[in-house]
Amino acid sequence: MISSLFHAIIGLKSVWGELMKKGQEKKEMVYEYLLSFTEAKGYPPSVREICSALDIKSTSSVHSYLNQLESDGKIERDPTKPRALMIPELINKSIEMVPIPMVGKITAGEPVLAVENVEDYFQMPLKFVKHDNDLFILRVEGESMIEAGIHNGDFAIIEKASSAKNGDIVVAMIGSDATIKRYFKEKNHVRLQPENSSMAPIIVMECEILGKLVGLYRKY
Structure with missing residues (x-):
């Protein structure tokens, strides 16, 4: 019984690890899309545009990725303005x-x-x-x-x-x-x-x- 429980825990850890890995990959995809879209058009994409481009079903998932990117210091946002998003990496490129x-x-x-x-x-x-x-x-x-x-x-x-x-x-x-x-x-x-x-x-x-x-x- 202990052995079965041990294997179940290992299995859960493995599944959790895969989910974390996929979440990290998706977050990086969101960031890369933010970079390419903003550099091409001069303004950031909307949440729905991110959903459509990356085939993300839920806008809440995109908000979660954006919150993580903000915590990582990769983006900065003004909560009072939906599209007021700044990407330090682009600013550092000194766009004239x-x-x-x-x-x-x-x-x-x-x-x-x-x-x-x-x-x-x-x-x-x-x-x-x-x-x-x-x-x-x-x-x-x-x-x-x-x-x-x-x-x-x-x-x-x-x-x-x-x-x-x-x-x-x-x-x-x-x-x-x-x-x-x-x-x-x-x-x-x-x-x-x-x-x-x-x-x-x-x-x-x-x-x-x-x-x-x-x-x-x-x-x-």
Whole structure:
């Protein structure tokens, strides 16, 4: 009987050891995914994105791994902000950032990057800026471009430009208002086409192009 009990205890230890080993491996996989995702996109993944990418069934399991990584000193988190997660290993790589001006209201007749138009600066990893052309950011207002994946509250990253090709998504001035639409130069007019099937195009004889869409940033 004692021998059977001894073997049962040994068996339990073996099973427990395997579970611990698998848990450690999964934790390392979560950490590696955090590193690769954050380095590629500039922000950390959500808990559900981690679940989906690593085939983890329960969000509570991911929270457990994140708690362990925090205890290990591999990540730092702000409990008041779901995605406020810092990875010291990435910071130590000294990712070079460049400031991109965030423009508020655009006034007709003024340079788009006039000091009075710039509300703030958005820091973006240098590797995401593929050229030296001037960039600025506009906050999207309205639902006119939702079928192009551009939603109210998104931050549109715009490359300054005074001309565009048909089909480009541009920032254009119409009178005293700036708008983001798809650009088409037609026979004797310009068509600024919304990407929303419930909205009609804007037809104008001419318009001033301020820039072209080159990227999009969305806060969750």
